[in-house]
Amino acid sequence: MTTIVTPKAAPAKEVVKDDSMVKQKEMMAAHYDRLTSASETGAKVVSTFVPGNLNELIMCFDLLNNLPEVNAIQSGLRRQSGAYVLEAEKIGHSEDVCTYVKSDVGMMAKGNIGPNGKKLPNPDALLLSYTGCFTFMKWFELLREQYKCETIMLHTPYMGDGKITPNMVEYMVKQIKEEVIPKLERISGVKFDIDRLREYLKKSAKAEDDLVHVLKTAKNKPSPIDAYFGGIYYIGPIFGAFRGTEDAIDYYRFLRAECEARLAEGKGPVTPDGDMGKERYRLVVEGPPNYTNFRQFWKMFYDEGAVVVASSYTKVGGVYDLGFRHDPDKPLETLAEYCLGVYTNRSLPMRIEMLANYIDEYQADGLLINSIKSCNSFSAGQLLIMREVEKRTGKPAAFVESDLVDPRYFSAANIKNRLESYFQMIEQRRAGGRAAA
Amino acid sequence: MKTFVGIDLGSTTTKAILLDENRDVIGRGITNSRSNYATAARVASEEARVDGRFTLFRRALTEAEGISVRLDDFLGALERAFRLEQFLEQLDDLQQTCIGLVQGDRFAGRESGVKEALAEVFTRLRAEAPELYAPGAKRKSDFFRDIAGSRYHTQAEEVARDASLPYELLLNVYDKSIIDVENRPPAGGLSEKFRRALARVLEADPQLQSARGDVLPVIERTLAVDLEETYLVGTGYGRVTLPFSKEHIRSEILCHGLGAHMMYPSTRTVLDIGGQDTKGIQVDAQGIVVNFQMNDRCAAGCGRYLGYIADEMNMGLHELGPLAMKSDRPARINSTCTVFAGAELRDRLSLGEKREDILAGLHRAIILRAISIISRSGGVTDEFTFTGGVAKNEAAVRELRKLIKENYGEVTININPESIYTGALGAAEFARRAHSGQIQGVEP
Numbered sequence: 001m002t003t004i005v006t007p008k009a010a011p012a013k014e015v016v017k018d019d020s021m022v023k024q025k026e027m028m029a030a031h032y033d034r035l036t037s038a039s040e041t042g043a044k045v046v047s048t049f050v051p052g053n054l055n056e057l058i059m060c061f062d063l064l065n066n067l068p069e070v071n072a073i074q075s076g077l078r079r080q081s082g083a084y085v086l087e088a089e090k091i092g093h094s095e096d097v098c099t100y101v102k103s104d105v106g107m108m109a110k111g112n113i114g115p116n117g118k119k120l121p122n123p124d125a126l127l128l129s130y131t132g133c134f135t136f137m138k139w140f141e142l143l144r145e146q147y148k149c150e151t152i153m154l155h156t157p158y159m160g161d162g163k164i165t166p167n168m169v170e171y172m173v174k175q176i177k178e179e180v181i182p183k184l185e186r187i188s189g190v191k192f193d194i195d196r197l198r199e200y201l202k203k204s205a206k207a208e209d210d211l212v213h214v215l216k217t218a219k220n221k222p223s224p225i226d227a228y229f230g231g232i233y234y235i236g237p238i239f240g241a242f243r244g245t246e247d248a249i250d251y252y253r254f255l256r257a258e259c260e261a262r263l264a265e266g267k268g269p270v271t272p273d274g275d276m277g278k279e280r281y282r283l284v285v286e287g288p289p290n291y292t293n294f295r296q297f298w299k300m301f302y303d304e305g306a307v308v309v310a311s312s313y314t315k316v317g318g319v320y321d322l323g324f325r326h327d328p329d330k331p332l333e334t335l336a337e338y339c340l341g342v343y344t345n346r347s348l349p350m351r352i353e354m355l356a357n358y359i360d361e362y363q364a365d366g367l368l369i370n371s372i373k374s375c376n377s378f379s380a381g382q383l384l385i386m387r388e389v390e391k392r393t394g395k396p397a398a399f400v401e402s403d404l405v406d407p408r409y410f411s412a413a414n415i416k417n418r419l420e421s422y423f424q425m426i427e428q429r430r431a432g433g434r435a436a437a
Numbered sequence: 438m439k440t441f442v443g444i445d446l447g448s449t450t451t452k453a454i455l456l457d458e459n460r461d462v463i464g465r466g467i468t469n470s471r472s473n474y475a476t477a478a479r480v481a482s483e484e485a486r487v488d489g490r491f492t493l494f495r496r497a498l499t500e501a502e503g504i505s506v507r508l509d510d511f512l513g514a515l516e517r518a519f520r521l522e523q524f525l526e527q528l529d530d531l532q533q534t535c536i537g538l539v540q541g542d543r544f545a546g547r548e549s550g551v552k553e554a555l556a557e558v559f560t561r562l563r564a565e566a567p568e569l570y571a572p573g574a575k576r577k578s579d580f581f582r583d584i585a586g587s588r589y590h591t592q593a594e595e596v597a598r599d600a601s602l603p604y605e606l607l608l609n610v611y612d613k614s615i616i617d618v619e620n621r622p623p624a625g626g627l628s629e630k631f632r633r634a635l636a637r638v639l640e641a642d643p644q645l646q647s648a649r650g651d652v653l654p655v656i657e658r659t660l661a662v663d664l665e666e667t668y669l670v671g672t673g674y675g676r677v678t679l680p681f682s683k684e685h686i687r688s689e690i691l692c693h694g695l696g697a698h699m700m701y702p703s704t705r706t707v708l709d710i711g712g713q714d715t716k717g718i719q720v721d722a723q724g725i726v727v728n729f730q731m732n733d734r735c736a737a738g739c740g741r742y743l744g745y746i747a748d749e750m751n752m753g754l755h756e757l758g759p760l761a762m763k764s765d766r767p768a769r770i771n772s773t774c775t776v777f778a779g780a781e782l783r784d785r786l787s788l789g790e791k792r793e794d795i796l797a798g799l800h801r802a803i804i805l806r807a808i809s810i811i812s813r814s815g816g817v818t819d820e821f822t823f824t825g826g827v828a829k830n831e832a833a834v835r836e837l838r839k840l841i842k843e844n845y846g847e848v849t850i851n852i853n854p855e856s857i858y859t860g861a862l863g864a865a866e867f868a869r870r871a872h873s874g875q876i877q878g879v880e881p
Contacts, residue, residue, distance in 0.1 A: 383813060396727065399813075414731075421688035421729065428691065428725045 015295070018270040020255040021233050027251060029116060031241050035066055036118035044188055047123040047143065050317045052130025052156055052339035056200035056244040056326065057180070061188035065241040066123060068139070072103035074115040076291030076405030084110065085406050098135045099374045099406040101142070108146060122147050125187045127180070129154040132345040133377040152183045156339045162350050164340045172336035197331045200244035204326040210252035211238055212320050217259045218309040219362055222279035224262035226269040228308035229298040232289060239317030244326075271302040280305030281423055284358045286312045286351075286385065287370040287378055290402035293410045297402070300416050304423050308368075310358035312351065315343035322354070348381045355385065356392045365426045367397040368419075373409045396429060398422035439667040441872065442485065443865025444478050444681075445692065445858075446470060446673030449712045449740075449826075453481035454861040455489045455664070456869055460699075464489030465858055469580045473620040475680035478671060480622060486664055487627065491516060497659045504655070506648045513572070514642070518634035520579075521570040525563060526630070527581050527618060532559040534614040544606065554593075554600050554607060561592045582619055586611075628660045668872040670864040687867045689860050690718055690729045696863030697822040698724025701851040705818035708811055708837075709859070710827035712740040715807050717814035724863075730814035738773030738806035740826045746799060749779045750792065761796035761832035768798030773806050797832060804836040808844065817841055820849040824856040 017025075038045050046063045048054065050070065058065050075081040084106025085099055091109060093102050107113070114120040126140045126149060137153075144151050154175050157168045181192050214234060218227045225231070234255060242248040262269075268276035272295050283301075285308045290297050301308070318324065324341050327334040339345070346354070355367055367389045371379050386397045400418050403409030440463070441456040447470060455464035466484025470477045495512060498504055532555065539551050562585070569576060569584065576584060589611055597604040635656055639645050645652075671681040672692040679686055697707040698720055707718040715738065719728040732739065747754045768790055772781060778799075785795050811817060821841060827833050834852065841848055853859070 387815075390728075399730065417689070418729075418731065421690040421726070424688045424691050425726050425729075429727075432723060432725055 013273060015272040016270060016274045017272075018258060020251070020258050021270075023251060023254060024233050024236050027237055027242060027247055028240075032114050032116045032118075035064055035120055036114050036116055038064060038121040044124040045121045046125045046127050046184075046187075047140075048127040049130055049133075049136050050239050051132065051342040051344050052154070053239065053243070053317060054127065054129050054154075054180075054335055054339075055241060056197055056204060057176075057184070057335060058127070059200055059244055060192060060196050061184045061190045063124070063184070063188055064121075066120065067240055068104045068143070069100050070236075070240055071107065071114065071120070072100040072405050073291050075103050075107060077294060078115060079292065079407070080107075081292060081405035082407040085408075096374060098139070099404050099409075101135060101139045103405045104139070105142060123149055125149055125183070126151045127154070127184075128152065129156070129180075130339055130342065130345070131156050132158055132342070135377065150183060150187055152180055154180055154339070156345060158347070159340060159345050159350065160347050162347050164337060168340060169333050169336045172339065173332045176332050176335060194331055198328040201326040201328040201331055201334060203246065203249055204238075204244045205328070207238055207243065207248040207252040208318070208320045208325050210249075210256045211235075213256050214252070214259050215310070215314070215321050217263055218307075220263055221282075221363070222266070222268040222276075223282065223307050223309050223362075224259050224267055224269060226271070226276075226298075226302075226308050227314060228285045228289065228311040229271075229294070229301070230269050231308070231311055231314040232294075235314050235317060269302075269307060271298065273299070273302070276302045276305070276307065278305050279307050281426055282307055282309045282362065282364045283366060283368050284308070284310045284355055284362065284364045285368050285370060286355055286382065288313045288316075288372055288375065288404055289370060290410050291405050292403075292407035293412065296412060297410075297415070300419050304420065306419075306423060309362040309364050312343050312355060315354075317342065319343055319346075319354075344377060348385060352385050352388045352392070356389050359389065359393045359395055364395065365430070366395040366422075367393075368422065369397065369399045371399060371401045373401060373403045374406065375404065396422070396425055398425070438662055438664065439872075440486075440489065440664050441865050441868040442482050442666055442669040443692070443861040443863065443868055444481055444669065444671045444673075445689065445860035445864060446474055446478060446671065446679060447712060447860075450857070451477040451481040451673075452858050452861040453478075453485035454858055454865040455482075455485040456862075456865040458869070460866065460869065462862065462865075463492040465855065465861075467579075467857070469582060471582075471619050472616065474673075476620045476622055478680055482666075482669070483622070483627070487519070489664055490627070490631065490659065493659045493662060494656060497655050498652070501651070501655045504648065504651050506645060506652060511638070511645070511652075514638045515631075515634055517570045517572065518637040518641075519630060521566060521637070522630045522634050524566055524570070524581065524584065528559065528562055528566070528585065530621065531585060531611075531614055531618045532556075534617050535610045538610045538613050543609070547602070547606070550600060550602055551606055551610070554596050554602055555610070557596050557600075558589065558592045558607065561596070562588055582615055586615065631656070631660060668868040670868040670871065672860055672864045685868075687864060690716060690731075691726050692860045692863030692867065693824070694718045694720040694726040694729075694863065695724045695866055696859035696861070697824060697851075699862055699866060700853045700856075700859065701820055701822050703820045703849075704822040704851065706811065706814075706816070706821045708807055708821070708823050708825075710740055710803070710807055710823075710825040710833075712744075712826065715739055715810050717807070717811035719815045719818070728815045730810050732806075732810060738803045742773060742778060742803065743799075743827065743830065745778055746782065746796070749782050750796075755829075757796055758800075758830040758832040760793050761800050762793075762835065764791070764793040764797035766791075766794050767801055768794045770795070770798040770802045773799075773802045800830070800832040801836045803827070804833055804840055807837070808840050812844075817845040817848055820851055822851040822853075822856075824853070824859040826857065828852050828856050 043064050045066050046058055047066045047068055050067055055065055075084055081103040084103040087106035087109050088102035112120045126143055128140050140151055185192055215227060217224050237248045237251050268279050283306055319341050369382050369386055371382050390397045400415050439458050443454045445452045449470060451468050451470045453466040454462055457463050464485040465488050466481045468477055468480040468484060491512060498508055535555050536552055539548050544551055593607040594604050597607050639649055670685055670687050671679055672687050672689040673679055693709055694707060697704045709716045715732045717730045718726055721727050743757055744754055747757055
């Protein structure tokens with residue numbers, strides 16, 4: 001018997017996408033076209049961030065929503081972020097700075113060309129509506145310096161005590177009324193109409209219902225979706241420029257039907273290599289993914305039959321599965337509550353609780369943390385989260401490290417080594433448990 | 438008999454362990470990992486089988502009645518003779534390969550001269566070979582590449598000079614050939630080599646002649662035992678390119694945890710400092726890994742760092758620890774970056790700091806980094822097992838003991854002289870369990 005073999009490289013295959021992914025891509029492309037043709041159409045642009053993204057309000061002023069984080073993600077997926085990061089370092093940003101920021105700064109320095117190959121517009125305003133990540137503030141300071149445009153800051157109090165108090169909401173509503181709306185009116189020349197906002201919010205809630213339904217299909221065995229790698233596609237429209245639109249309603253209705261169909265057929269998630277094989281491990285993942293080697297990273301999971309059934313990253317733009325919906329009956333309050341409730345604004349005990357509950361509710365085998373080298377906002381406390389979740393659930397956890405969009409921080413062999421060790425560890429403990437039973 | 442093979446492909450060396458059905462280690466093999474993992478795996482496992490034969494000889498000769506030879510002396514002589522046979526066999530291969538490469542423009546008009554020179558070089562190498570394997574002879578390394586390489590260079594230089602040939606021509610054929618020879622798994626039957634080795638031993642020692650009739654049948658009987666490769670499990674870093682089919686691969690972290698558990702069943706925390714990674718592993722009472730942490734893509738403070746320091750100081754790796762032990766005022770060093778190590782070292786030397794103090798500081802820095810990895814994996818729980826090449830370094834061990842005591846109190850610290858085989862041992866046990874039908878190698 002000889003088991004020593006020389007490994008062979010498999011030929012490259014065409015990437016498989018399901019219909020909702022194709023549809024999502026078309027939506028994103030259409031949005032980028034709207035942005036890059038802003039100078040021709042005369043549309044005004046406001047840059048803002050995903051957590052606390054006030055898309056419904058922005059639309060009330062006929063403004064286009066531009067998200068620098070999403071631009072950085074697109075650069076990462078398109079393998080351009082490496083050069084942008086280097087460019088930003090040349091300008092003087094140190095190695096440890098958030099690589100979303102450096103990718104964005106580098107992209108601007110290199111002509112600010114968007115994913116459709118056309119120049120992205122200069123923003124007319126910078127709307128900082130979430131302040132839980134301190135880097136966001138510094139990022140916009142840099143952009144303000146670059147574009148000399150108006151900055152609107154909406155301060156979101158941190159949920160340090162684990163709850164939203166009436167005071168917090170009041171404080172934010174006051175800012176929205178006195179600071180955000182007047183400035184947006186002035187910049188856009190459009191008068192604020194609260195009924196228009198209500199309409200958008202109604203649409204948001206509708207799409208949010210369908211999204212939650214999709215996310216919860218992962219409670220089934222096998223899960224018809226991957227709630228991390230696939231989840232990134234699913235959150236695109238609602239975390240970005242589509243929340244509150246008919247397009248989003250259509251997309252999530254379509255996606256829901258697609259997931260229902262997969263569920264009915266007993267299928268697992270669609271991966272870039274086609275339908276996933278037998279589901280062997282169910283994981284909850286904490287932390288953002290790596291975008292420069294997104295597919296390679298995903299493959300390390302689905303090749304081993306590992307599916308992510310719930311993730312915290314798909315909650316950075318709203319924690320809808322825990323019940324929050326945009327509420328047209330209290331339009332400004334609901335915007336405040338939305339900003340307050342996003343995952344990254346939650347205290348460490350709240351995050352622990354959420355992850356531990358996911359493990360129980362989604363019958364996961366354990367928690368995996370992808371720790372991002374250049375994101376202190378996420379990384380601080382992650383090891384403590386890990387220990388605590390392990391303790392509460394009795395399920396094994398593991399820790400891998402990579403980065404958002406800096407390709408230099410992705411070490412494939414290293415990550416694969418840890419992931420496979422983790423999967424085998426789960427297997428061993430399962431078998432150990434069976435033997436002990 | 439059934440045997441279970443575990444292979445651990447490291448960045449520097451490849452280790453193999455042969456287990457029998459009773460979970461006893463019957464053979465250990467090690468080789469340099471070279472550029473071809475498949476060959477390294479084959480060579481290491483063959484080395485383990487060779488070692489396994491010696492274990493079986495010892496068992497058989499101990500059990501056999503009326504054997505009057507002194508066992509240790511006899512087996513020592515047999516092993517040296519066997520290694521010599523092995524060396525000569527590979528030398529033949531090297532010679533043939535070298536000759537085959539004497540062609541093309543570079544050698545135009547000088548082919549016969551070079552071939553004659555090669556013949557002379559190899560005649561000398563063969564003539565001096567027995568000395569390399571004489572009792573008490575010191576070899577810097579046991580790997581063919583190292584032994585043959587250093588002797589070839591010496592002899593070829595002399596021969597080239599005498600023959601007025603450019604030394605560079607002889608070097609050229611060697612450099613090309615050694616890679617081929619090394620990447621060719623050894624040919625020739627093992628049994629034949631054992632027989633030739635035995636003949637050599639009997640011939641060299643007249644006193645053994647009388648025992649010939651007793652020893653020969655025992656050796657032959659033992660050689661007839663088939664060492665069946667019943668199941669093999671491989672492990673190692675960067676397992677994307679491991680030369681095993683998927684079902685025969687286990688994670689090195691799991692193998693390490695299990696290996697440490699087999700050596701010391703009360704182990705709960707394992708620290709491994711290898712050539713390019715440092716692992717902190719927590720295991721339960723069954724040797725199952727419950728948690729682990731490793732250094733990330735930066736290999737600062739791993740074994741290779743010490744290797745680099747040794748090169749910088751023009752010292753042998755094994756000399757670093759003893760020198761550092763002489764220090765009574767360790768320097769305070771924060772960086773364990775291998776890239777900066779040389780500059781840091783030269784700076785401090787130029788400032789007049791003593792070599793032993795700098796070295797002691799470097800050892801402490803490595804261990805500090807390891808302690809941080811251990812604490813991330815969940816701290817230290819009694820008993821603690823330290824493995825990997827760095828576990829052989831007394832200065833590193835001294836610092837480790839100190840820091841463990843400061844941070845975790847009195848803890849039993851285990852260091853096994855065979856700790857380099859920890860991963861391979863775990864892999865072999867996984868092989869044994871897989872064969873007996875236990876899912877993923879868990880013992881019921």
